[in-house]
Amino acid sequence: MLICEVVGHVWATKKQPELDGLKLMVVRETRADEKSGRTFVAVDTVGAGVGEQVLVVDGSTARRAVGKDASPVDCAIVGIIDTLEVQKTKLK
Amino acid sequence: MLICEVVGHVWATKKQPELDGLKLMVVRETRADEKSGRTFVAVDTVGAGVGEQVLVVDGSTARRAVGKDASPVDCAIVGIIDTLEVQKTKLK
Amino acid sequence: MLICEVVGHVWATKKQPELDGLKLMVVRETRADEKSGRTFVAVDTVGAGVGEQVLVVDGSTARRAVGKDASPVDCAIVGIIDTLEVQKTKLK
Amino acid sequence: MLICEVVGHVWATKKQPELDGLKLMVVRETRADEKSGRTFVAVDTVGAGVGEQVLVVDGSTARRAVGKDASPVDCAIVGIIDTLEVQKTKLK
Amino acid sequence: MLICEVVGHVWATKKQPELDGLKLMVVRETRADEKSGRTFVAVDTVGAGVGEQVLVVDGSTARRAVGKDASPVDCAIVGIIDTLEVQKTKLK
Numbered sequence: 263m264l265i266c267e268v269v270g271h272v273w274a275t276k277k278q279p280e281l282d283g284l285k286l287m288v289v290r291e292t293r294a295d296e297k298s299g300r301t302f303v304a305v306d307t308v309g310a311g312v313g314e315q316v317l318v319v320d321g322s323t324a325r326r327a328v329g330k331d332a333s334p335v336d337c338a339i340v341g342i343i344d345t346l347e348v349q350k351t352k353l354k
Numbered sequence: 355m356l357i358c359e360v361v362g363h364v365w366a367t368k369k370q371p372e373l374d375g376l377k378l379m380v381v382r383e384t385r386a387d388e389k390s391g392r393t394f395v396a397v398d399t400v401g402a403g404v405g406e407q408v409l410v411v412d413g414s415t416a417r418r419a420v421g422k423d424a425s426p427v428d429c430a431i432v433g434i435i436d437t438l439e440v441q442k443t444k445l446k
Numbered sequence: 447m448l449i450c451e452v453v454g455h456v457w458a459t460k461k462q463p464e465l466d467g468l469k470l471m472v473v474r475e476t477r478a479d480e481k482s483g484r485t486f487v488a489v490d491t492v493g494a495g496v497g498e499q500v501l502v503v504d505g506s507t508a509r510r511a512v513g514k515d516a517s518p519v520d521c522a523i524v525g526i527i528d529t530l531e532v533q534k535t536k537l538k
Numbered sequence: 539m540l541i542c543e544v545v546g547h548v549w550a551t552k553k554q555p556e557l558d559g560l561k562l563m564v565v566r567e568t569r570a571d572e573k574s575g576r577t578f579v580a581v582d583t584v585g586a587g588v589g590e591q592v593l594v595v596d597g598s599t600a601r602r603a604v605g606k607d608a609s610p611v612d613c614a615i616v617g618i619i620d621t622l623e624v625q626k627t628k629l630k
Numbered sequence: 631m632l633i634c635e636v637v638g639h640v641w642a643t644k645k646q647p648e649l650d651g652l653k654l655m656v657v658r659e660t661r662a663d664e665k666s667g668r669t670f671v672a673v674d675t676v677g678a679g680v681g682e683q684v685l686v687v688d689g690s691t692a693r694r695a696v697g698k699d700a701s702p703v704d705c706a707i708v709g710i711i712d713t714l715e716v717q718k719t720k721l722k
Contacts (some may be wrong), residue, residue: 263578265548265577277432277434302356302357307610308553317548317562323612338609340554342552346546347564348546362533368493368526369492380449429501454715455713461676486633487632505691509691520687585644599692
């Protein structure tokens with residue numbers, strides 16, 4: 263799972279019908295050695311808000327997280343991080 | 355899902371028959387920290403046009419988006435972005 | 447799908463029996479911002495030759511392209527590019 | 539499989555119920571040419587501790603490692619490295 | 631498939647039982663433009679030895695190569711390269 267920060271929202275009127283009702287959020291990977299990681303879009307499944315640090319899954323696992331294997335979803339937020347305890351490396 | 359811009363078209367006469375009738379578009383990932391992201395080809399499923407910002411899925415999810423698991427497709431456009439609202443980072 | 451150029455061949459006598467009879471070609475990803483992209487090996491399914499620009503799929507989709515889900519194949523050429531029309535970015 | 543070092547723990551109260559009871563650890567990929575590799579989160583399945591070098595699988599394979607295909611897990615620790623013997627390259 | 635060189639071995643006593651009896655080798659991707667590619671661990675299925683150049687598959691395809699879909703394996707050596715013939719680019 264990737265450690266990401268929720269940084270925004272995205273709206274798309276014209277989209278695959280299976281995406282209707284899903285909350286699409288913009289997330290940015292938190293990286294140790296770069297100022298900013300990659301920015302992409304994930305479906306929120308846990309009620310995350312902008313500014314929160316979250317756990318993100320991708321690939322076929324994201325469809326498991328959404329609970330429908332036919333969903334055109336390849337990225338999902340599956341947890342909101344309370345505490346991140348890291349030794350011997352400085353994350354962020 | 356990746357945030358991409360549609361930047362062109364690609365034509366291939368000699369191809370796997372399952373690709374017949376699919377619209378192949380050239381997309382470029384929008385990145386915050388680089389001038390230009392990766393450029394690749396995605397199947398359009400929502401009527402996207404050159405210049406539009408779109409949501410792109412890849413891997414096995416792209417086959418779900420196309421609706422046929424046997425398709426030799428690993429990248430698909432699943433939405434056209436109306437609004438992208440990003441905080442604390444500058445996308446583009 | 448990746449936009450690649452076919453740059454060579456590879457021969458392997460000692461290999462998994464399911465690879466017998468498959469044409470293994472060396473391909474290189476065409477990148478806009480770098481001189482040369484990544485070089486790897488793909489199974490040709492459309493009769494591609496060295497010097498041609500091709501569409502390449504990877505992951506589980508490559509097994510669909512080869513038509514046998516049990517194949518130990520994770521990369522396949524699925525089309526030969528005739529024309530690539532790109533706006534607002536210079537590919538190559 | 540990736541060669542990683544366990545560098546910490548992560549706690550998330552608000553998460554998908556299928557993640558309950560799984561031990562989430564922060565791992566960092568060991569790279570030869572960079573000071574520090576990518577840092578991400580993996581589910582521990584072998585009793586690994588902080589400071590140990592481990593084998594990590596990702597994608598759909600991580601769900602096999604956890605033993606439940608419906609798990610929203612895309613990264614798992616599957617072994618603790620005793621000895622790593624590398625020739626002609628300096629790892630770390 | 632990736633073009634890699636076998637560079638070593640790895641031993642892990644504490645590991646998932648499904649990994650018992652599998653030969654774990656350290657491989658390094660051969661890259662054209664960098665001195666050394668990424669180093670990771672693959673299961674050998676063709677009797678490869680240190681110093682040999684090999685074809686490596688990853689993701690769900692590696693489980694096909696190992697022949698057991700439940701294996702916690704995401705990387706496998708599927709062929710030993712005899713000859714690599716590359717035009718218009720210098721590999722290595």
